[in-house]
Amino acid sequence: MAKTRISELAAIISTKTEIIEQYLRSHNLASPSFDVDYVDPQLPPDIAVCKVTISEATEELNSLLAGPSAFWTTLDTTFLPTIHAIYRFKLASSFPIGGEASFAFIASAVDIPEPDVQRIIRLAITHRIFREPRRGIVTHTAISKAIATIPLLQSFLGLVTEEIWPASTRIVDAIEKWPNSEEPNETGYNLATNQYETYFNGMKKDPDRGKRFADVMNFTHAGGKFERAGLIAHYDWACMSEGLVVELGGSQGMMCFDLARYSPKMKCISQDLPDVVAGVEVPEDLKGRVEVVAHDFFTEQPVKNADAYLFRWIFHDWSDKYSIRILRKLIPALKHGARIVTGKVCLPEPGSISYSIERRMRATDMVMKACLNGRERDVDQWAQLFTKSDSRFNFKGVIRIPGSRWSVIEVIWEDVSV
Missing domain, CATH: 1.10.10.10 (Winged helix-like DNA-binding domain superfamily/Winged helix DNA-binding domain)
Structure with missing residues (x-):
């Protein structure tokens, strides 16, 4: 008799659990516990992936055993x-x-x-x-x-419960009220808060919200450390190792600092709004090679003929209408062969990865819709975004960063008349 799916899942859970247990025992580490003194250890990648496998198998097993009529038990509104x-x-x-x-x-x-x-x-x-x-x-x-x-965890819980959750409860109303809207002030968040400024403009007037949001970015992306490392490791920066890279929306320059240290002859310019870059100091070892300057990416790019223009965590905040504006403001600065590199989520083909990871990625897409009228994009949507911006943007494809939700999207500007 063929093995049933529930038996297969149980075996997966058992096998992977034993691998984790053996590792913990061999390194004299405590088994996972809810005890107040328990500290979650940092596991090596080959062991950490077992945790993911167990979680996914357990979720599927629970769903199978619950049956199709009991899906509502996962809808915990409390x-x-x-x-x-x-x-x-x-x-x-x-x-x-x-x-x-x-x-x-x-x-x-x-x-x-x-x-x-x-x-x-x-x-x-x-x-x-x-x-x-x-x-x-x-x-x-x-x-x-x-x-x-953990203060950053407190900030995360505050953002989720006081901003994202209320916005999500009104996303359906926003879709009904403003069908096909691409405007950042026609969202579930606007209806939930009864104010019609954009999410980020409202945040500028509330320093506590702004600090909480910055804390959450640090918390959810580990300060950006792992995402930055993945972007450096899985993109071919060697072809511009002695060139100039400009990052738009680069916050306080951390990506440029990392990139310049990775490639010692590269020059980098990090750009963001004046209030974001005010007071930023370039580390002593990078002075002369890295600058952090003020620039609004909705205005024309002042740095001409760079080898690459880099965007991270930018385009998902904006609908196609506004993302196209950002890209078109870049065009006057571009030389033939310039690269536009985007570090971001690329939505997978439906069913091509585990449901639990795909769910997280698509849930982020819903958050972008609820708060900003932004969106996450799949491969075709990324290609269409650049094509709609200008036919000279040559979409080269997507490099998925192993073990991560993040990807690198590469485009080359091809204009032989320049």
Whole structure:
């Protein structure tokens, strides 16, 4: 009798779990736990991939066993309100790590009614956030400890529950109200907040929001370290090792710093808005080869004849209408053979990768729609974007960075008349 899919998945889970267990034992590392003192170790790539495989197999097994009529059990509408309450009322910080507290004590510390504290925390416990070792007494788990002690995680929870989640609840209304809109102020976020500035313009007027957003970018991309390293390792920079690279929207220049150190004869210019680059200091070892300057990419590019123009985390913020404007403002600066390099998500062919990874990528696409009217793009959509901008943009293709959701999109400017 042929092995069933549920048996195959169980075997995968068992085999990969044993690999992880053997590694942990051989390196004298603790097995995963929700105990408050547990620290998640940094695993090598070949072991870390086992965690991903187990997670994907477990999810599929759960779905198969639940059956097609039980998909609604995954629609937990109470989880985000619970996380929102933990964030807003600072519940995880209301009593010491390693200590315990009564519901009454926590209610007094955060100044909300005890019955509400009780219902929030007891629901959180079912998600393994907090414990109730004795009736009415609360202690921490590794998860609640992380919420209490990692500021960047707190910022992430705040952004998700106070901006992305409300925007997502109104995305359907926005699609209905503004069909086919490409405007950044006609979004679910605008309807949810009842204000009609763009997401980023509104953020400029609220320093706390701006700081929280910057914190979240650092948290979700590990400060950009891994994404920058992948972009450097998986693109052929050697062909311009003594040339000039300009990064648009480069924030405070970290990518250019990394790239210049990787290629010691390369020169780099990082551009971003004046308030972003104000006060940025170029490291001593890079002075003379790297500049960080003010520039708005919706205005004409002032640096002419660079060998490459680099974009990271830019185009998903904008609909095609505005992305085309950005690219056309670049054209007067381009020399024949100049490269336009984009480090970004490239949506996969449906079903070509695991559902869990594809879901994360497509969920990001929905977030871009809800907050910005931006979008993630697949290979064909990237090609169309450049073609619609100008026929002289020659789309060369996409290089997927192994073990990552990120890709490198390469285009070469071909204009023999220049």
